[in-house]
Amino acid sequence: MQSYDLLVLGGGSAGFAAAIRAAEANKRVAMIEGGTMGGTCVNVGCVPSKTLIAAANTRHAALHPRFQGLNLSGTAVDWSTVMGDKTALVEALRQAKYADVLAAYPQIEWVAGHGVIRTTDPVTVTVGTDTLVAPRLIVATGAHPWAPPIPGLADTPYWTSTEALASETLPETLLVIGGSAVGLEIGQLYQRLGSQVTVLEALDRIVPLEDTEVSEGLAQYLRTEGLGIHVGVQIQSVAHEDGHFTVQALSGGRAQTFTADRLLVATGRRPNTADFGLAEVGVAMDSRGAMVVNDRLQTSLPTIYAAGDVTGQAMFVYVAAEAGSIAATNALGLGDRILDVTTLPKVTFTDPQVASVGLTDAGTEAAGLDCTCTSLPLAYVPRALANRDTRGFIKLVVEHGTERIVGMHVVAPEAGEIIQVGTLAVKYAMSLSDVTSLFFPYLTMVEGVKLAAITFHKDVSTLSCCAGS
Template sequence: GFAAAIKAAELGARVAMAEGGTLGGTCVNVGCVPSKTLIRAAEAQHRRLHHGFKGIAATDGRPDWRTVRSQKDDLVSELRQAKYWEVLRSYQAVTLFEQRAEISSGHGVRLADGRTITAGKILVTTGASPWAAPIPGLAGVGYLDNVTAMALERLPKSLIVIGASAVGLELAQIFARLGVKVTVLEALPRVVPAEDAEVGNALGDYLQEEGLEVYAGVQIEQVARAGDGYTVSFKDGGKTRAVRAEQLLVATGRRANTKGFGLDTAGVTLGKKGEIVVNEFPQTANLDIYAAGDVIGDPMFVYVAAYGGTVAAENALTGNLRRYDLSALPKVTFTDPGVASVGLTEDQARAQGIEPLVSRLPLEHVRRSLAARHTRGFVKLVADAATRKIVGAHILASEAGEMITEPALAIKFGLAIEDLTATFHPYLTLSEGIKLAAQTFSKDVAKLSCCAA
């Protein structure tokens, strides 16, 4: 919504923005910013004991969670002030109404205080909220979600995490590295199930080596709460198991916030999961109403939401000249090692009629990873055998997110394997792993000298 308001103001429009929650939405307040700073704090704690360097003394000590949490909250407040409130003040054409609103007619929006605003175009960016899968016993026991987990007053001794996609795994590793005994349960066959299978299998192994208990491919049968903890019963390979913990975190996904905004009477169509259905502009069934961000469903990333809001505002004011295109969208899971991907997997390429070429480079061949003692993982590139153009990249590595933009650009602009190998990559950088992976299509990089072209 904020990105849309700025774009509309830049195009000369007067903008009314209604916000019934906290300015800044999910990312800065309860999503990306707080989780990523906690990830770094947990990593710092973990490295005290597990850094891989001889001659450097390992130090122990339980973290001060309240201080860690307080520093996280301070950063959130600082960014909300600097990147939202102060930015808002610089746009005189944008008026913020700090209250809930709903669509009252085709061009009217009714505020909670009874006032009505009329506009030529309306954009819905109401986001999404944590959603819990229908698990027997879950509804009545009370549990943590990503928001309440990061606001805990104290660290629990043990934690069960249901759901092993990005949010669940990031929080699971945070708490494990801060000294909590963590068990992860996932219904699908592996962690990060939407990613390349080899990536998910390897990450699951690494997390278990780090001390997390990970069960994938399970069927949860019952959740119960008794006394000072929770018990989750599940089937694992035909066997019935039960795990117990002081706290329970449910991270089984998010659902669009579409109830109570007047969408049903405005002619806006909803999908099977309650998300707003849009076309490529992104316009709803009511052509004067656009929607963007998490409210239109997956993928729910803040950079996708900002892009979608910008496209929607531009189209609403200039006449649908720009298409909403996610064809070269990179995504990142901020575990350690991290997961980053863009484009097609090998199997997806075949399903689209593409004969894939696949290269796989273990991180032991990336000199920066060797120097940093972070060699867990690999870089996998997928190319079209007919054209040699890059069509996919799948990375499991420390700081994988810092490596994925180059393959994304390669896919977006139709670059081939040789374009990557012919590009200078500074020595002892992680990005050199992209060049080495491209060289792996035709060479054995183990037989190359350092910096070999």
């Protein structure tokens, strides 16, 4: 039996953040992980997907130059080299951002193996024949891709995002079930690298949690690029025979058959809460298997906290890292912090990207706010003109009267870089005049935020370059 100040179950972003916060307070920590160090993001999520997206975008730009006078070549795809380069980056970041980090914190002990909770006061966790004991436990076991119970699906070799980001071959055709961030990001990268991709979404629009204008705009751009986008699709069955997938569905009120070499199911994720002893010791969980926590990330049992995707809340790596630090702070009595995601920025890494923060049109109605909205097409942003890429817009949601900015929604190649200005504006209740009074460097995409704010009171087409507010 080995004693610690804190046990952390899970070696991903949330687990590392929790362990580091405890180590900084000179607490002795055991971090228990039965899988690959680093969790989802670095191994099978953000890092591999974003580097493959960057590779796909590079090829697409070469095939479709936006500037006259350019004759680009070298657009053939050596798939094994592309994937090998991706794998090398994953391994390098796993080493640098996780394995090497442990050396800087001698208070953290890495325990390889599957941990099972046995008691809760004190907390005991068994790992093989070893028993670890501490006053507090933080569960940070992450989540896994989830597939709906479609008839026939379980009997086929379908892909989740994990397999799609590790495929040894580039399929000629790819079907994607799910039109949210993961499905669209992976679908577009495969389209740009040479596959013919068709996306099937059950709801009436893609990225359905985003502003309606955003959904419509992104769908238009993806279709222009050649992706098949079908919404309102009810999947009836899936079959696999002779190396081909067949999906029977109802679409537009009529029966349709979709076929492809590969099938990606991107219909969300579910928390990893089975087989860790959580139910046996009485930790409350919701209908999707997520651990129920309060705003201080404490579970129904006072000695157990949870952080990251295992709680089912805002499954983003940057939220998981913050949550891990907050959970450790509260579990060890180092402070009293809450997790507040009301001004959380979100990014979908398609091209153009989608980014949002705060309220949508529909959200203002639910919040009882009287708001007005204005969308500025990127054709009015000088940098977009210089880039020869005016796809997209910047939309501000503003409270009537106070002119307080309560939401921002962006469709743009650099939307993820632009959105942080909106995050600050929403979090600190900035008004239109607060934004227009700031200096924005000329010939930057973020200058579009100021122009969007000016649009509420002026016609920006009548302003000169670098015009004041």
